[in-house]
Amino acid sequence: MAFINHYQNLFAQILIIAGFIVFPVVAKGTEYTLQQVVILSRHGVRSPIKHSKLLNEITPSSWPQWPVKPGYLTPRGKLLMTLMGEFYGDYFRNKGLLAEHGCPANGTVYVQTDVDQRTILSGWALLSGMTPHCRFKIHHQENLKRIDPLFHPVEAGICELNKEKALNAIEERLGAPLQTLSKRYASPLAQMSKILKFDRSPYCEKMHKMQKSCDFATFLSNKIYINNKGTILLRGPVSLSSTFAEIFLLQNSQGMPDVAWHRLKGEANWESLLSLHNAQFDLMAKTFYISRHEGTPLLEEIGGALTHQMKQQRIFSTLPLSAHNRVLFLVGHDVNIANIAGMLGLNWQLLQQPDNTPPGGGLVFELWQKMDDHKHYISIKMFYQTMVQLRNKQKMDLWLNPAGMLSIPGCDNMGKDKLCRLEKFQKKLQQAIEPICRI
Template sequence: MKICRHWGARSLYIMLIAAMGIFGNAATATPSSDGDLQLVIVLSRHGVRSPTAKPGALDVYASRPWPSWPVAPGYLTPHGKQLMAMMGSWYRAYYADAGLLPAKGCLDQASVYITADDEERTLESARGLLDGFDAHCSLDVHTSPKRGPDALFSHDFSNASDADRSLAAAAVLGRLGDDPARLAAVHASLLADMQAVLLGCTPGGCTAAQTAGKKVLMDQDSSVTSASGDGLIAIKSPMHNASTFAENFFLEYAEGMPMSDVAWGRITAVKLGQLLALHSSYSDISLRTPVLAKAYAGTLASRIAATLQQRAASKPVTGAIGQPGTKFIFLVGHDTNIETLGGLLDLHWMLSEQPVDPTFTGGALVFELRRIAKTGQYVVRAYYVSQSLEQMRHSMPLDLQHSPEQAPIFIPGCSQSTPGYDCPLERFSQLIEHVTSR
């Protein structure tokens, strides 16, 4: 019963957020001057992309073909790159105002480091960020490989043991009351809404005649099992596909498609916000479960901690990203990287118009290293930042008066009750060591 109440409350909150208005105004951001800013690490998701499925592959779930996109499956769109450039320009203005960077002029290679996963959408997103952050200059975009010690964004579980995989499956099942079908059961109402959108019928009234030849969400089996090869677990659930469909509707909306093409004109902006609960809830189970989060994000967390330590010590630290004098680091990956790191550290955030713990395109988890002048102590602050749906859809310019939305994050086991939730660097490093070794 506790599981049901948890998921029901989570979905209800998300729907209330949407009902209050999916187009909430972005808050005006003002950089805090409390503490001498030393280093900023931005873990960003790539920008707006096309769906990863091949054209026609998902038509079996819908009464009409899905809309066409201007790029290949999974590629960054020109609109998505433009939005990343806007975010890059905002980061430059925001941290110039904070005194970390000069407002104009080219930045040197020693002060800025940017690396991306080696996929088209992440590499082009990194280049888009630089178009706004350091326009017409010569900063390099480094590529993170899929394998080896320098892999930041990818996960190789080919050497995982059967015990590792069994533990991962058990951890997920333990959150579901040992019943894989429960995840879909507690979201039955939203799944019915999704089914109605897909087939163009009334919720609860999608008859056999209407679904002839089409796959139906609730007809899919539910299971959680150990995986093989590069995987840890395999989750089957109506929520899996529903999560993908909700994400695709979001991408159509953020891309700026006519509303007649967003979910075939069958949803409003508010309904989109409600359906995104399906994606948020599935991601929470499949990515934020601690055992999985450690497997996916343990290396990334350790390297972020080493990077903060290196800047504070002003000398090389094993595993650190960039150089001791680096002031700004972009890590451009995927929503899975933000989700799993958030799950590993039990980080949570809310923005006014988005689902719980959003990881929208172009959004980022940001870590700041500051030195408190009075004590000489180094502290870490974290926040999540994202353009609003309105800003994304309409390519609204960003500046210090029209900022993306920000949410300061309390780091459990580390943050203090100070402005910005200061987390002492030494304690942050101990926390990372603890969660990656347990």
């Protein structure tokens, strides 16, 4: 990962990348005070969720073994989440949201997680890193075998997606029929084929024996389908490549010595390959018809938590937040972050991190109050660990880690923090919410 080190000296500079502005997280002389924060966090580094027969069919190479069950947070992933929690603690104390010394008062911090092992342990790690030696607990749905509608309303049966409407919305976002997807991403698909050695795979050997061609970009059609849980999914080379690219990123974050069988090196190659993963999420999680169905409960929770102490509250939290609450963690998955981004029209590209929703990354919603007129504003940031930090288990630092200030479409986006007036933000939330998906 030496290619990333070339950019270490850029952390303290202002960069503009596709509407994503990067600043040091500590600013002096502010005329605003931070009052409330909600963090929608992805869980930490996990093992691949499943090892299907297809994984062995599309490459002659053996996949590496992981130290935990499929889909579980690894011990290293827990450590990396603890480091992320330490960073949040430093940040909140620097902003005056948490006391500089000692444990926060009861109710100040609340952590709600999904029911998976990887989200529950990630919640614990964040909390222990942010408030070490303090007796707090995390919260999650009591029945761990039931799908939590807060994070997965469609899969929980709260509302349904229509396949035809979803396909039309996806193709509208794509700007072309779904069948053109492989052609659009021909270059990274060819790169993936080379990394997998697809032409020498068991699958291709069978095709060659039958005198048939075997091209990775066309061996499957790009199609969408709805599984038995009601989730709309993409099937085909781009979807498969999205999974493989994420596996390689997880291998790198896990510190494995043979990432992608030593066939993936260089910044440009990582960015090219992860473009397939980002494309999959852009279409299948950020398309507005899909995102508003899948993201409504979480977006309502975010909006309600930010204003739970205000008389002008328009959206209400379903969680039992204390009047003293200042920090709410919602620990879920990359798809949850992408859903909320799709609902609000947020787009970003991360410096030194080719995955737009990396392990441990957090979409951070902040409520600010202007000191002179007491008006309230919202800013949205993306906090994350770079590839180097994940690879090397590096401790994060306020001055050396950027905060991405995201522009919110339809808002004023005032100043370097891209502040949005609370009233406008609340209106945007209400317009994005799908009523039938409320819980």
